[in-house]
Amino acid sequence: xxxxxxxxxxxxxxxxxxxxxxxxxxxxxxxxxxxxxxxxxxxxxxxxxxxxxxxxxxxxxxxxxxxxxxxxxxxxxxxxxxxxxxxxxxxxxxxxxxxxxxxxxxxxxxxxx
Amino acid sequence: xxxxxxxxxxxxxxxxxxxxxxxxxxxxxxxxxxxxxxxxxxxxxxxxxxxxxxxxxxxxxxxxxxxxxxxxxxxxxxxxxxxxxxxxxxxxxxxxxxxxxxxxxxxxxxxxxxxxx
Numbered sequence: 001x002x003x004x005x006x007x008x009x010x011x012x013x014x015x016x017x018x019x020x021x022x023x024x025x026x027x028x029x030x031x032x033x034x035x036x037x038x039x040x041x042x043x044x045x046x047x048x049x050x051x052x053x054x055x056x057x058x059x060x061x062x063x064x065x066x067x068x069x070x071x072x073x074x075x076x077x078x079x080x081x082x083x084x085x086x087x088x089x090x091x092x093x094x095x096x097x098x099x100x101x102x103x104x105x106x107x108x109x110x111x112x113x
Numbered sequence: 114x115x116x117x118x119x120x121x122x123x124x125x126x127x128x129x130x131x132x133x134x135x136x137x138x139x140x141x142x143x144x145x146x147x148x149x150x151x152x153x154x155x156x157x158x159x160x161x162x163x164x165x166x167x168x169x170x171x172x173x174x175x176x177x178x179x180x181x182x183x184x185x186x187x188x189x190x191x192x193x194x195x196x197x198x199x200x201x202x203x204x205x206x207x208x209x210x211x212x213x214x215x216x217x218x219x220x221x222x223x224x225x226x227x228x229x230x
Binding site for chain 2: 004034036041042043044045046049089099100101102103104105106
């Protein structure tokens with residue numbers, strides 16, 4: 001079946017540091033890939049997505065590239081801010097009209113000034 | 114943007130009682146909603162898919178008689194935890210699909226923290 005393996009946290013970085021959160025997946029077919037973010041006290045929000053190989057999703061300075069050859073969708077940001085502190089979830093959608101999502105375990109990110 | 118609300122945000126109940134959690138899409142009609150359960154420091158586990166006007170589809174290992182789901186309208190789905198026990202204590206999250214934005218993007222509610230004493 002489908003699965004998502006995500007870098008375990010927590011991750012603590014200083015402001016303006018470079019961020020990478022690793023995510024790899026196992027899936028059949030042609031899945032879509034997502035990063036969701038959960039800020040303290042709020043629900044999950046879609047951060048970015050990519051629907052096919054070599055697509056790059058980007059939003060709010062975050063980027064992730066759908067790499068089929070390495071089955072990866074790593075999240076990156078060049079310069080993090082305190083406001084980026086949150087829990088980040090990598091997720092996989094089965095595609096082909098199947099809207100079910102399979103989530104990774106989440107990575108708690110804390111940015112210190 | 115697409116907003117999903119949940120009510121209540123927190124509930125504490127005694128063992129053996131039933132609890133109803135509501136999930137509403139506030140500014141769009143959602144033909145499909147999902148219910149998840151999130152364990153501490155763990156990922157979201159999909160419990161069931163709720164389609165308006167039809168029976169919910171439950172994931173393997175989820176007891177349909179314990180977790181009753183009703184999707185009576187295009188903006189409301191409810192999850193009822195029947196005869197709750199302490200092991201049902203968890204964070205329950207719903208999501209909905211905004212059809213106009215494509216079927217592969219889910220919008221999540223803020224979650225409901227259930228504590229069973």
